[in-house]
Amino acid sequence: MTENERKELADLLYPNLSHDIKYYEERYPERKLPKGAMVTRYAPSPTGSVHLGNLLSAFADMVYARQSKGSFYLRIEDTDQKRMIEGGIENITGVLHDFDILPNEGYSFGGEYDPYIQSERTEIYQTYIKDLIVRGYAYPCFMSEEEIQNIREEQEINKTKIGIYGVYAVDRDLSLEEVKERIANGQEYVIRLKSPGDASKEIEVVDCIKGKMKFPEHNVDTVLLKKDGTPTYHFAHAIDDHLMHTTHVIRGDEWVSSLPLHVQLFELLGFEPVRYAHIAPITIKDQETGNIRKISKRKDPWFGVKYYDENGIPIEALHLYLATITNTNFEEWYLNNEDKKIEDFEFSFEKQAIGGTSFDEAKLVNLCKTYFSRKSGKEVYEETHKWAEKHDPDYANLLEKHKEDMIGFFNIEKDGPRPRKDIAKYSDVKEEFSYAIDSMFEKEAYKKYDGDKTYDTDLILDYINNDLELDCNNEEWFNAIKLFALRNGYAASPKDYKNNPDSYKGHVGDICEAIRVMITGRLKSPDLFSIMKILGKDRIIQRINLYKKTI
């Protein structure tokens, strides 16, 4: 076809476009951002539920945009109407809010590069396609699915490259008359790229994470616009990321093999190339086979996003984990900078793992514990309460009723430089602090006790009634209980007892153990004296009586 014929064809195909390319280029001007600012985007398609992998890439988008004072926007890629699921879009924005990975721009967030949803951008795509047709880089293709299938089979048998290209691209050089005729006959068509590539030549693409990669040039006439006029991912990616002035496309590395196509598209369209950062997928090492296998939502519940909320894993702790996956040096930094936040860390693509990242649940748990240990009692209270309101309203009520006490318990051993690490998630709190609330304690009583001793209630009652002074500090208290131990035939320290086991009934630790069991129902607990202080004498005595009755 001559240029004039192509023009005629383009007008025939798209007679009623309201704008031309120039309009869009002006409508979406260069962003006014400081030098080095990165524009990133999270571009999901509403065809399924969000999973950890999605979260990871959105997190990376957010973090890189934020630290470079750029922009992070949300774009909905809903070009495949067949696979759309109901509520898919709301689900995406909901998850982003729930996990505090918030774009500052985009679908439902506002911005000047709208619309941020592809189904409302069809005319834009068509405008650019029209131009491509005029310039001879795209053409309508009338091949049926059957024909394509046959070619494919033939290619498989001949072991040649699969796809519509070269001699297989039979509609590539249709005459204007032929095209007109088919359209007049009502034949359906797609718009294919007329790829100028030569597969025997090599191109080099530099990925921010993976580094240099070499590919054969793209030479397949890939579909750009589907039969229904909507774009394929590849074409929409080129148009949108150009018009929205994305600087860095951060996406899963399932896309690296389409890099030659994308590079070619940008070139043909005359767009300035974007930088790519392909992140490795989160994988799992199968316990049985030892192989890296695909993640399965059934086998790996943590892969689904619900898991975190349901189990009460703090969002910030998840952020911490995502950060350690995003940059391999984050973990060490965080451990060495107790007072710093994720925002203070400088992420870089160079420190991003190239290979697949294996999910390490133990590490997540540890991170969670560290997270909780750095929180004040009040913060632990507030966050736990918020979580319980949603997942355990009864417990939330109890927490409210005993707010002061609970904060007190959560604060135990928090003031020192080495806080406890006993909680990993909100759902742990109820069990871990069951002794903190009278009604809960009475209910479970001594069921948690897993020792085999019974303790002398008279001795302990005697101590509580006649000796215990709560209005002092821990050291004073401990000195006093040592004296009480001595007066009653117990050694003041375990060492004394070990040296002369025959001269004592036991040692001060035994007395503490007895008290601990009676008032908490368990052998392990945070600092005993702190617990006693919060409980107060009356409740302590109540519990000892309960012990007497129960045992």
Added chain:
RNA sequence: GGCGAGUUGGUGAAGCGGCUUAACACACUGCCCUUUCACGGCAGCAUACACGGAUUCGAAUUCCGUACUCGUCACCA
């Protein structure tokens, strides 16, 4: 099958030609601290660079093959 990528101790990983008799973290074990548990400290653990060649005075680090794993090869993204 073509194309692309990856392969370091139980796990996650550092390493980018000599500083490596290979970090660090998690897990596990022991000891210390200690009224319990935890925290913390110390020690240990595993005697980890997939395999084979090549380049080099010198390679986990560069190159080439092999194996395995992953991704991709749609009018899905």
